[in-house]
Amino acid sequence: MNLSLVTPVYNEQDNLPLLFEAINKVMPTMNRTWEVILVDDGSQDNSLAVLNEYAKKDPAHVRVISFRRNFGQTAAIAAGLDYAQGEIIVLLDADMQNDPADIPMMLAKLDEGYDLVSGWRKSRKDNAITRNFPSMIANRIISRVTGVHLHDYGCTLKAYRRDVLEGFRLYGEMHRFIPVYAHSVGAKITEMAVNHHPRKHGKTKYGLERTAKVVLDLFTVKFLISYSSKPIYLFGGAGGFLMVVSAIIMLYLFVRRIFFLVAIATSPLLQMSAMFFILGFQSILLGLIAELLVRTYHESQRKPTYTIRTMINLEQDPRD
Structure with a gap:
């Protein structure tokens, strides 16, 4: 499997047909084997029924994971990553504010030698006061504290090589800090502007209280990255x-x-x-x-204190 799309879903029954239409329009144009893993995060509408319908129509590409209850976006992304089989993993939202048409450009960036391509909603179509301004402040704080300078940590649309996603678990709201974890293992990171569309159906699940959660999670991430091996x-x-x-x-x-x-x-x-x-x-x-x-x-647990990018004339794991 070359490519896995991982998409958390929560109460998006009206957006899912648009999502599948966009994915099926883009993915066949690329010469890659692919799958899309949709994780239903305890939706209370008919999202799961819609997902089951599309899974039956296209069993070769569509995989569905259904949670017993709502565990949150981070847990849904973690589950998708656990079951993804692709060498490259792309995360995107199901609300159709992310545009699947941007995926080929992100993969082209990966082919230039990068390990992670982060989407930047340069022309963001959200409420300026309750969404855009708090997000801008949070992005600046995260960049300053972690040393990983990105304009848009909150953009779900990102492309990763699988090897930079291994070795850590996601909790709380920490899915937005994946670039920080990847940077800690030496990942080459770049950022590119992507399309962002206004929400057509449903309502946003995020408010101002999420900014406070992100700041609190930042303390944990900073400790884990900087001091976990030398407290x-x-x-x-x-x-x-x-x-x-x-x-x-x-x-x-x-x-x-x-x-x-x-x-x-x-x-x-x-x-x-x-x-x-x-x-x-x-x-x-x-x-x-x-x-x-x-x-x-x-x-x-025989966990190494280092990470290796490549080896030449070496195959045997010294820990075996």
Whole structure:
């Protein structure tokens, strides 16, 4: 299988016929074997019935996964990735705001040597206040914190080589951070402008509250990317900083006592210094415990601490 399209579906019964029409118009023009995996995320309308109908009409290309209840877009994407068989995986939404006609151009970019092509809704057709502006702010924050500079993390339409999607699991709203995970294993990433259409049927499932969830997930992603293999750098650094602050306060108290005869024991700064020292020491101990857990995790599951792009004259896995 050359290409897998993965599409989460939630209450999109009226958009699905348009989606299948667009896919069937584009995919046969490419000289690739392909499949489309549609994950019904507990839809409450007739989306599942529509999916079953198309799966019966085209069993060679259409695969359907149905959740028992609504687990969210990230879970639906994770399920699609788990069952996808293609060497290249393209994610797109079912609401027809993404345009399947952009897929050939994205695949052409992959053929130039990239591992991930991210769609950029340059002319986005959404509400400017509730959707576009919060998304712009979130994109800038994510780019600044992670170092992976993309204009549009929220655009589902992205093309990936399978090997950059292996080795991590998706939770919460973390599907938008897949480029960050891919970058952490050395993926070559590019971005291209794609079409974006106004929604014709149904209503959006996202609001302003999603921005807060994304920011909270960003803390998790930053920790996993930067400190998951060396947590002592985070905990030890924080602990060392607190202990230095404690030492500075204590030095200030001694100087004040010697030169200005101000009592140390009655000053609240003494309690602050002791508290900072204890917190710093505990933070360093937490870092050491986290280091033990990381080593146990990697060694018990035989997970490598590196990723390989290619090998020449080597086939045997050294861990076998």
